[in-house]
Amino acid sequence: MPERRLISFTVGSYRFAVPIEAVREVVTVASIVPVPGGRRPLEGILPYRGNMVLPVFSLLDLLGTRHDEPGKLVVITGPEADPVGFRVRNMGGVMITGDNNEIAPYEGELSLSGGAISGVLKKTGGELILLEIDRLFDLGTMVEKQKDHQAVTP
Amino acid sequence: MADRVVIVRAGDYLVSLPFNHIDEILGADRIESMQDLPEGAAPEGSTDRHWVFSRGTWLPVGNLLPGTGVSDISQIVVVRWGNEGRAYAVDQVLGIEAPGEMAAFPDRAYPYTDVPVAGVRFWKNGPVLELDLSRLISLDLKG
Numbered sequence: 001m002p003e004r005r006l007i008s009f010t011v012g013s014y015r016f017a018v019p020i021e022a023v024r025e026v027v028t029v030a031s032i033v034p035v036p037g038g039r040r041p042l043e044g045i046l047p048y049r050g051n052m053v054l055p056v057f058s059l060l061d062l063l064g065t066r067h068d069e070p071g072k073l074v075v076i077t078g079p080e081a082d083p084v085g086f087r088v089r090n091m092g093g094v095m096i097t098g099d100n101n102e103i104a105p106y107e108g109e110l111s112l113s114g115g116a117i118s119g120v121l122k123k124t125g126g127e128l129i130l131l132e133i134d135r136l137f138d139l140g141t142m143v144e145k146q147k148d149h150q151a152v153t154p
Numbered sequence: 155m156a157d158r159v160v161i162v163r164a165g166d167y168l169v170s171l172p173f174n175h176i177d178e179i180l181g182a183d184r185i186e187s188m189q190d191l192p193e194g195a196a197p198e199g200s201t202d203r204h205w206v207f208s209r210g211t212w213l214p215v216g217n218l219l220p221g222t223g224v225s226d227i228s229q230i231v232v233v234r235w236g237n238e239g240r241a242y243a244v245d246q247v248l249g250i251e252a253p254g255e256m257a258a259f260p261d262r263a264y265p266y267t268d269v270p271v272a273g274v275r276f277w278k279n280g281p282v283l284e285l286d287l288s289r290l291i292s293l294d295l296k297g
Contacts, residue, residue, distance in 0.1 A: 042266035055263035
């Protein structure tokens with residue numbers, strides 16, 4: 001496994017790590033504008049760079065669980081023309097990993113959500129869930145998941 | 155020249171509508187209940203409770219933001235799109251403005267709302283949601 005630079009953050013009681021190149025920016029947020037009639041995992045939209053708005057999603061909702069502790073930081077990821085944000089409680093440090101032995105299969109309660117959770121880093125003083133953020137926010141996958149959700153929602 | 159829009163308050167939201175599609179702005183006192191309409195004014199089987207008379211036609215009064223409540227209706231905005239006309243209740247018409255360019259509503263957010271938001275403009279340092287009138291009217295006609 002090639003060396004990877006990861007950055008960690010906390011959402012609710014979970015600690016995650018994502019490839020550092022997947023994070024475009026981290027911004028503090030005073031308020032997210034709710035979308036009328038909006039459904040979770042969409043939390044709202046956020047004005048960005050003066051001339052665009054980006055959607056802000058609940059990461060834990062996307063991973064199949066709920067929490068009620070919205071953070072004041074928004075991690076912005078995704079392509080420059082189509083960014084997306086999710087709220088985090090706080091940011092952790094940057095780490096380098098390259099040893100396959102460091103990564104164990106994830107066996108926790110979060111949904112694997114299209115392969116978005118690729119494993120768990122065990123050497124960091126606790127469980128650190130390794131997230132493939134580009135898979136989680138893949139537009140096609142999200143649309144399909146929403147269709148599935150609507151199909152089972154009366 | 156910046157697009158001119160009519161900005162209204164609907165519940166907790168500021169909403170903009172393209173000015174060139176606004177036909178009339180009426181007071182809420184123009185609303186008539188279904189049972190008070192002249193015979194034949196409403197299409198048979200119609201279930202709309204509130205109606206207004208605008209330019210020779212009775213129009214049902216709809217909710218500008220489906221799925222959200224309008225708390226204190228004071229005005230009715232009559233919108234024309236092609237041959238279709240619809241009336242929408244709003245809390246208040248705030249003015250005709252020329253705010254900045256519209257930022258497109260993100261594609262990733264579309265699957266998570268049924269309200270047809272076309273984009274967001276910024277007015278007085280706050281966001282204003284611009285509705286896609288063709289989709290709004292089309293949703294309304296589908297009921």
